[in-house]
Amino acid sequence: MMKTTAASMLMSGLPLTGQPVFAADPVTPASAQDTNLSPLSIAARNAWIYGLALIENAKSRADVLKRGKPNTVVHEGKLVDASWRDVTTPNNDTLYSRSWINLTEGPVEIQVPKGGDRYVSVxxxxxxxxxxxxxxxxxxxxxxxxxxxVGPKDPIEDAFTIRAPTPWVWSTLRVLVNGPQDLDTARSIQNKFKVTGPAADFPPEYAERSAPWQEFLTSVQKLVLENPPPVTDERYFETMSPLGLSMSGGFDPSRFDETQSAEIDAGFLAAKKWLRSAGRPGPVINNWSYPKATLGDFGDDFLYRAQVAIAGLGALPMVEAMYLRPVSDSGNPNFDSNKVWRLILPGSALPPVDAFWSLSMYEQTPEGQYFFVDNPLDRYVIGDRSPDLVRMDDGGIDIWMSRTPPPANIQTNWLPTPAERPFSVFFRGYLPKDEFMSWEYKMPKLTEVVG
Incomplete structure (x- = not known):
């Protein structure tokens, strides 16, 4: 059922996207909406967009390392629920194990467990x-x-050696769980995931994205030095030169006066407005927002990378998982929880995947992140493995989304919406087939139940 390729494909250290990566428009030094910004403000805007991925990854790293050491594994022994707020848009289909790896002291060994006939990925x-x-x-x-x-400058020894682009690496294990009765078996597989390496230092603390510009940019500069970027980013760093922020260091917040400080603040504000107004990054087909081909392997698509850092940190590339999100006719990804909504998946047009699919229910926080919310059933997901789903005559699935239960005969198909805020749903399809990745397959539209 599952597609495989030879282990030797990994040895180049290149991303395993499995498809051509289309050229992405990089974040340019200026945009039409920022024509009134000073050069220093434009530099600050670009630095915030570029540095956001580093800042968010540093926060994730700090959160994980509160529970473990570098080069060790932190296991999540239960499926994520409404109490879990570590990383935005979590799934409720797989067990997670996370490790932050520090390669500065030497190579690290990774043991991937046997998955049997279930989906497993690291x-x-x-x-x-x-x-x-x-x-x-x-x-x-x-x-x-x-x-x-091994680290960026270490040699490739054999066909089972992988070179990392940066000294720090985030490793995430996902083990599929086929229902509550399968949890113990999935845990036994999860616990065989090992990371072994030399003792390594903890990283220093870094600013979060809400920090003043002085702290934010100081942290970005330190993170750039800690994890040198690819040489292909050099031209973009030229757009940040008025700040003194570079690939080799040099940023000093003390050299800016009050007027210049206000200009940097204006640049940060412009960056945040730009991020909010950037719209759907990928195509919208049948009122579903599809990912861009650069997801999970961004190249110089820094604006998209910043969007994903906020709304989907840790996202996999499209060849591993398709992430879709419905939008209204006006393009709004958030839906009214006071209303009743349906997603009808005909038996002849079920999502074409080689692993599994699911639909997850979230509320949006004021910061633009997405998390599960409490509901009477503790149900956050409906998918192809959900127990006791009521099927239509053609084998299709009718999913109801509402605050109150649907008719009694299909309550197993009910995905409860938040009690207070609007909702957003995310579709995940793991190991999508070619017709899914090429957008030939079109998800049916989310519809409102009237009357």
Missing amino acids: ALMDMYMNNFAILGTRTTGNDGGTYKL
């Missing part, structure tokens, strides 16, 4: 949010294996 992401390798079902198969991860 995503390796650099500090710039690029998935540079994914181990598991799609790429190396479900028999597990041991791999060596």
Whole structure:
């Protein structure tokens, strides 16, 4: 059922997207909406957009390392629920295990567990949010294996060595859970995931995205030095030169006077407005927002990377998972929880995937992030493995979304919406087939139930 490729595909250290990566428009030095900004404000705007991925990854790293050490694994032994607020848009389909790996002291060994006939993946992401390798079902198969991860300048020793682009790497294991009765078996697989390496230092504390510009940019500069960016980012760094922020260091907040400080603040404000007004990054088909081809391997698509840092940190590339999100006719991704909504998936047009699919219910926080919310059923997801789903005559699935239960005969198909805020749903399809990735397959439209 699952597609595999040879382990040797991993050895170049290049991203395993499995498809051509279309050229992305980089964030340019200026935009039409910022023609009144000073050069210093434009530099600050670009620096905020560029640095957001580093800042968000540093926060994720700090959160994980509160519970463990570098080069060790932190297991989440239960499915994520409404109490979990570590990373935005979590899934409720897989167990997670996370590790922040520090390669400055030498190579690290990664043991991938055998998955049997279930989906298992270990995503390796650099500090710039690029998935540079994914181990598991799609790429190396479900028999597990041991791999060596080395730093950017270390040699490739054999076919099981992977070179990381940055000294710090975020490793995330996902193990599919086929219902509550399967949780113990999934845990036994999860616990066989190991990361072994030399003792390594904890990173220093860094600012969060809400910090004043002095702290934010100081942290970005330090993170750039800690994790040197690819040389192809050099031209973009030229747009930040009025700040003195560079690939080799030099940022000094004390050299700016009050007038210049106000200009930098204006640049940060412009960046945040730009991010909010950027709209859907990928195509919208049948009122579903599809991902861009650069998801999870962003290149110089810095604006998209910033969007994903806020709304989907840790996202996989499209060949591993399709992330879709419905929008209204006006383009709004948030829907009124006072109303009743349906998603009808005909039996002849179920999502074409080689692993599994699910639809997850979230509320949006004021910061623009998405998390599960409490509901009477503790149900956050409906998918192809949900127990006791009522099927239509053609084998299709009719999913209801509302605050109150639907008719009694299909309550197992009910996905409760938030009690107070609007809702947003995200579709995930793991190991999508070609017709899904090429947008040939079109998800049916989310419809309002009237009357």
